[in-house]
Amino acid sequence: MARPIKFTLSILLACAAVHTILPPITASNSAYPSSYGLETTTDDLIPVRREVYGDGRIFDISHRYHPDMPNWGSSDGIGQFLWLPYSMKNNSEANNSQMKLPTHTGTHVDAPGHVFDHYFDAGFDVDTLDLEVLNGPALLVDVPRDKNLTAEVMKSLNIPRGVKRVLFRTLNTDRRLMLKKEFDTSYVGFMKDGAQWLVDNTDIKLVGIDYLSVAAFVDLIPSHLVFLESREIILVEGLKLDGVQPGIYTVHCLPLRLLGAEGSPIRCILIK
Numbered sequence: 001m002a003r004p005i006k007f008t009l010s011i012l013l014a015c016a017a018v019h020t021i022l023p024p025i026t027a028s029n030s031a032y033p034s035s036y037g038l039e040t041t042t043d044d045l046i047p048v049r050r051e052v053y054g055d056g057r058i059f060d061i062s063h064r065y066h067p068d069m070p071n072w073g074s075s076d077g078i079g080q081f082l083w084l085p086y087s088m089k090n091n092s093e094a095n096n097s098q099m100k101l102p103t104h105t106g107t108h109v110d111a112p113g114h115v116f117d118h119y120f121d122a123g124f125d126v127d128t129l130d131l132e133v134l135n136g137p138a139l140l141v142d143v144p145r146d147k148n149l150t151a152e153v154m155k156s157l158n159i160p161r162g163v164k165r166v167l168f169r170t171l172n173t174d175r176r177l178m179l180k181k182e183f184d185t186s187y188v189g190f191m192k193d194g195a196q197w198l199v200d201n202t203d204i205k206l207v208g209i210d211y212l213s214v215a216a217f218v219d220l221i222p223s224h225l226v227f228l229e230s231r232e233i234i235l236v237e238g239l240k241l242d243g244v245q246p247g248i249y250t251v252h253c254l255p256l257r258l259l260g261a262e263g264s265p266i267r268c269i270l271i272k
Contacts, residue, residue, distance in 0.1 A: 062107035138165035138251035151197035169207035189216035
């Protein structure tokens with residue numbers, strides 16, 4: 001779920017050789033122009049931005065961060081999240097950026113403390129998530145496009161016992177919702193009965209979906225409670241699943257080790 005509660009990510013990305021205390025961020029030290037890295041006049045300095053690597057073997061299924069990506073409950077996107085307090089253009093020895101954004105932004109992971117306050121207080125944060133669950137064989141499936149993920153839909157998918165990681169591609173991908181600036185409450189997600197059926201009838205420990213919340217907007221908290229109560233299921237939200245064929249892959253998802261955070265941005269890839 002993308003709702004920005006309790007914890008805001010603030011990361012200093014600094015050159016290892018330069019150790020300095022950054023000044024307060026102001027509007028005048030805006031990090032990068034809107035065309036940053038997308039336009040260049042130097043023919044031999046053209047950055048390559050890819051979605052597929054290794055001759056089609058590796059797929060990046062995490063979304064690129066930019067100011068116009070959707071933000072939970074907002075029509076204005078996430079806005080500016082990256083600044084450059086120290087710039088070589090202003091005579092600093094190195095470029096040192098600073099980033100600030102909610103932890104449930106873009107492709108991200110939920111920890112149990114997201115919807116259970118006693119888990120939050122006890123320290124069940126993203127640093128406690130099982131990397132064995134977040135990395136391993138995964139099944140990418142297409143789901144019916146005309147409804148939320150109910151118990152009926154889960155039954156129809158015939159996911160066999162033994163499958164531990166499933167990425168659900170929905171109408172959200174077809175509608176390209178993660179590429180739209182305005183948050184859309186009509187996205188497809190799990191209903192409580194669908195989440196309960198999955199918990200009761202499968203061995204799935206990683207649930208991935210293609211918008212900011214694994215749960216449908218109309219059943220937001222109940223579905224999350226079902227998934228996260230046992231602390232055994234990890235939710236990965238905001239996946240980029242277009243252009244990838246359904247089937248079995250190896251998934252690798254790595255959240256940041258944020259002590260005390262109930263969510264984290266995450267880089268996910270699929271390998272054939």
